[in-house]
Amino acid sequence: MDHSPKTETSFGHPASEPGHGTPPSPPRPPRKPVTRGRLTVRIIIMLVVLGLLGAALYGFNTFRAKAIADFFANNKPPPTPVALAEATVQTVPKYLSAIGTLQAARQVTVAPEVAGRVDRIPFESGARVKAGDPLVQLNDATEQADLLAQRAQARLAELNLERYRDLRRSQATPQSNVDQYQAQLDEINANMKRTSALIGQKLIKAPFNGDLGIRQVNVGDYVNPGATIVTLTDLSQLYINFTLPEQAFPRLSVGQDVLINVDALPGRDFGAKITTIEPQVSAETRAVKVQATMDNRERLLRPGMFANVRVVLPPQPNTLTVPETAVDYTVYGDSVFVATQQKGEDGKEQLVVERKAVKTGDRLANRVEIRSGINPGDRVVVSGQLKLANGAAVVPAESNPLTPPQSLPQN
Numbered sequence: 001m002d003h004s005p006k007t008e009t010s011f012g013h014p015a016s017e018p019g020h021g022t023p024p025s026p027p028r029p030p031r032k033p034v035t036r037g038r039l040t041v042r043i044i045i046m047l048v049v050l051g052l053l054g055a056a057l058y059g060f061n062t063f064r065a066k067a068i069a070d071f072f073a074n075n076k077p078p079p080t081p082v083a084l085a086e087a088t089v090q091t092v093p094k095y096l097s098a099i100g101t102l103q104a105a106r107q108v109t110v111a112p113e114v115a116g117r118v119d120r121i122p123f124e125s126g127a128r129v130k131a132g133d134p135l136v137q138l139n140d141a142t143e144q145a146d147l148l149a150q151r152a153q154a155r156l157a158e159l160n161l162e163r164y165r166d167l168r169r170s171q172a173t174p175q176s177n178v179d180q181y182q183a184q185l186d187e188i189n190a191n192m193k194r195t196s197a198l199i200g201q202k203l204i205k206a207p208f209n210g211d212l213g214i215r216q217v218n219v220g221d222y223v224n225p226g227a228t229i230v231t232l233t234d235l236s237q238l239y240i241n242f243t244l245p246e247q248a249f250p251r252l253s254v255g256q257d258v259l260i261n262v263d264a265l266p267g268r269d270f271g272a273k274i275t276t277i278e279p280q281v282s283a284e285t286r287a288v289k290v291q292a293t294m295d296n297r298e299r300l301l302r303p304g305m306f307a308n309v310r311v312v313l314p315p316q317p318n319t320l321t322v323p324e325t326a327v328d329y330t331v332y333g334d335s336v337f338v339a340t341q342q343k344g345e346d347g348k349e350q351l352v353v354e355r356k357a358v359k360t361g362d363r364l365a366n367r368v369e370i371r372s373g374i375n376p377g378d379r380v381v382v383s384g385q386l387k388l389a390n391g392a393a394v395v396p397a398e399s400n401p402l403t404p405p406q407s408l409p410q411n
Contacts, residue, residue, distance in 0.1 A: 079393040082384035091317040095310035100242030104303040106234035113201045118221045125214045129206045138202035150192045157185035210234040238296045242309045243287040257312040258292045321367040326380040337381040351394045
């Protein structure tokens with residue numbers, strides 16, 4: 001038995017002996033080194049491929065952009081329906097505007113001149129009274145008794161005076177006695193007048209026609225001089241007190257017409273006339289105080305109401321105006337959209353809007369004065385501006401519920 005050692009492979013298997021088993025594989029040929037020329041060729045090929053890909057991507061994007069442009073060119077949105085109105089030249093009224101307060105021409109707080117206890121109140125709160133109507137009766141029993149006594153004293157003094165006058169005619173008494181009894185009678189008459197005046201003061205009457213407020217006393221109350229009993233207001237005539245800047249002073253005159261309106265009666269103007277202009281300008285506010293007087297026999301207005309005041313000035317001719325809804329007011333300035341006929345890309349005429357900055361003036365009965373920015377006859381958009389931009393195509397709407405009236409108030 002052959003006990004010679006056998007050769008094993010690294011995997012534990014017996015190595016093949018020469019002449020036995022699978023023949024050994026031929027040795028691999030050595031790798032050829034990459035030459036510089038071959039590397040250049042490869043780079044060129046890669047650049048060519050990248051160039052083709054870039055060209056293809058560019059061509060695709062160009063085609064897509066053209067397709068989108070063609071789509072929008074062939075599918076333009078329809079013109080926006082808007083309401084239009086012309087800018088017109090008119091003769092418009094001019095005003096000086098102010099804020100005022102209504103005041104009663106006659107208003108008093110009814111109060112007693114003397115102290116006393118309330119015996120009678122012959123009126124109801126809110127009643128309408130005439131001048132001389134009794135309002136409150138204070139207790140005057142003591143004064144009435146004093147008056148009766150003084151009348152009796154006066155009759156006796158008259159008798160004594162007449163007796164001494166007869167004696168004086170017969171030279172039976174000196175003239176000094178006659179003078180003494182004359183002075184006594186005069187004193188009694190003066191006391192009677194004082195007592196009668198005190199009785200009259202205890203009957204409080206209405207000083208003029210007017211409306212009473214809410215009474216502040218009751219029967220049995222003891223009132224002191226000056227205590228409030230009730231207010232009395234004459235509503236037939238009112239004052240309107242307001243102020244204007246000193247620049248307006250040369251444009252004011254007594255008798256000038258004034259229009260006022262109040263929040264309680266919107267849409268209605270009341271007429272008045274300037275009756276007083278303060279002769280000096282306030283050094284603190286640089287304003288002049290003005291008072292106008294108005295008739296209020298309809299009793300629609302009340303003292304204390306807040307009033308919007310417009311002093312009427314001579315009308316201004318040749319004033320350019322547009323409807324108030326045409327003006328877009330912003331912090332950057334006022335503007336309007338003006339519609340003009342232009343040719344589109346297809347050569348057809350169409351209305352196109354352009355935003356134009358304007359300088360506005362006074363507001364005049366749902367219209368606005370335009371001092372610069374547009375011309376007479378320009379067509380402006382009065383509704384639908386929120387959907388517009390510069391260059392947008394528009395079409396006039398068939399109806400416009402937002403269009404304000406075009407007329408202006410006449411003086």
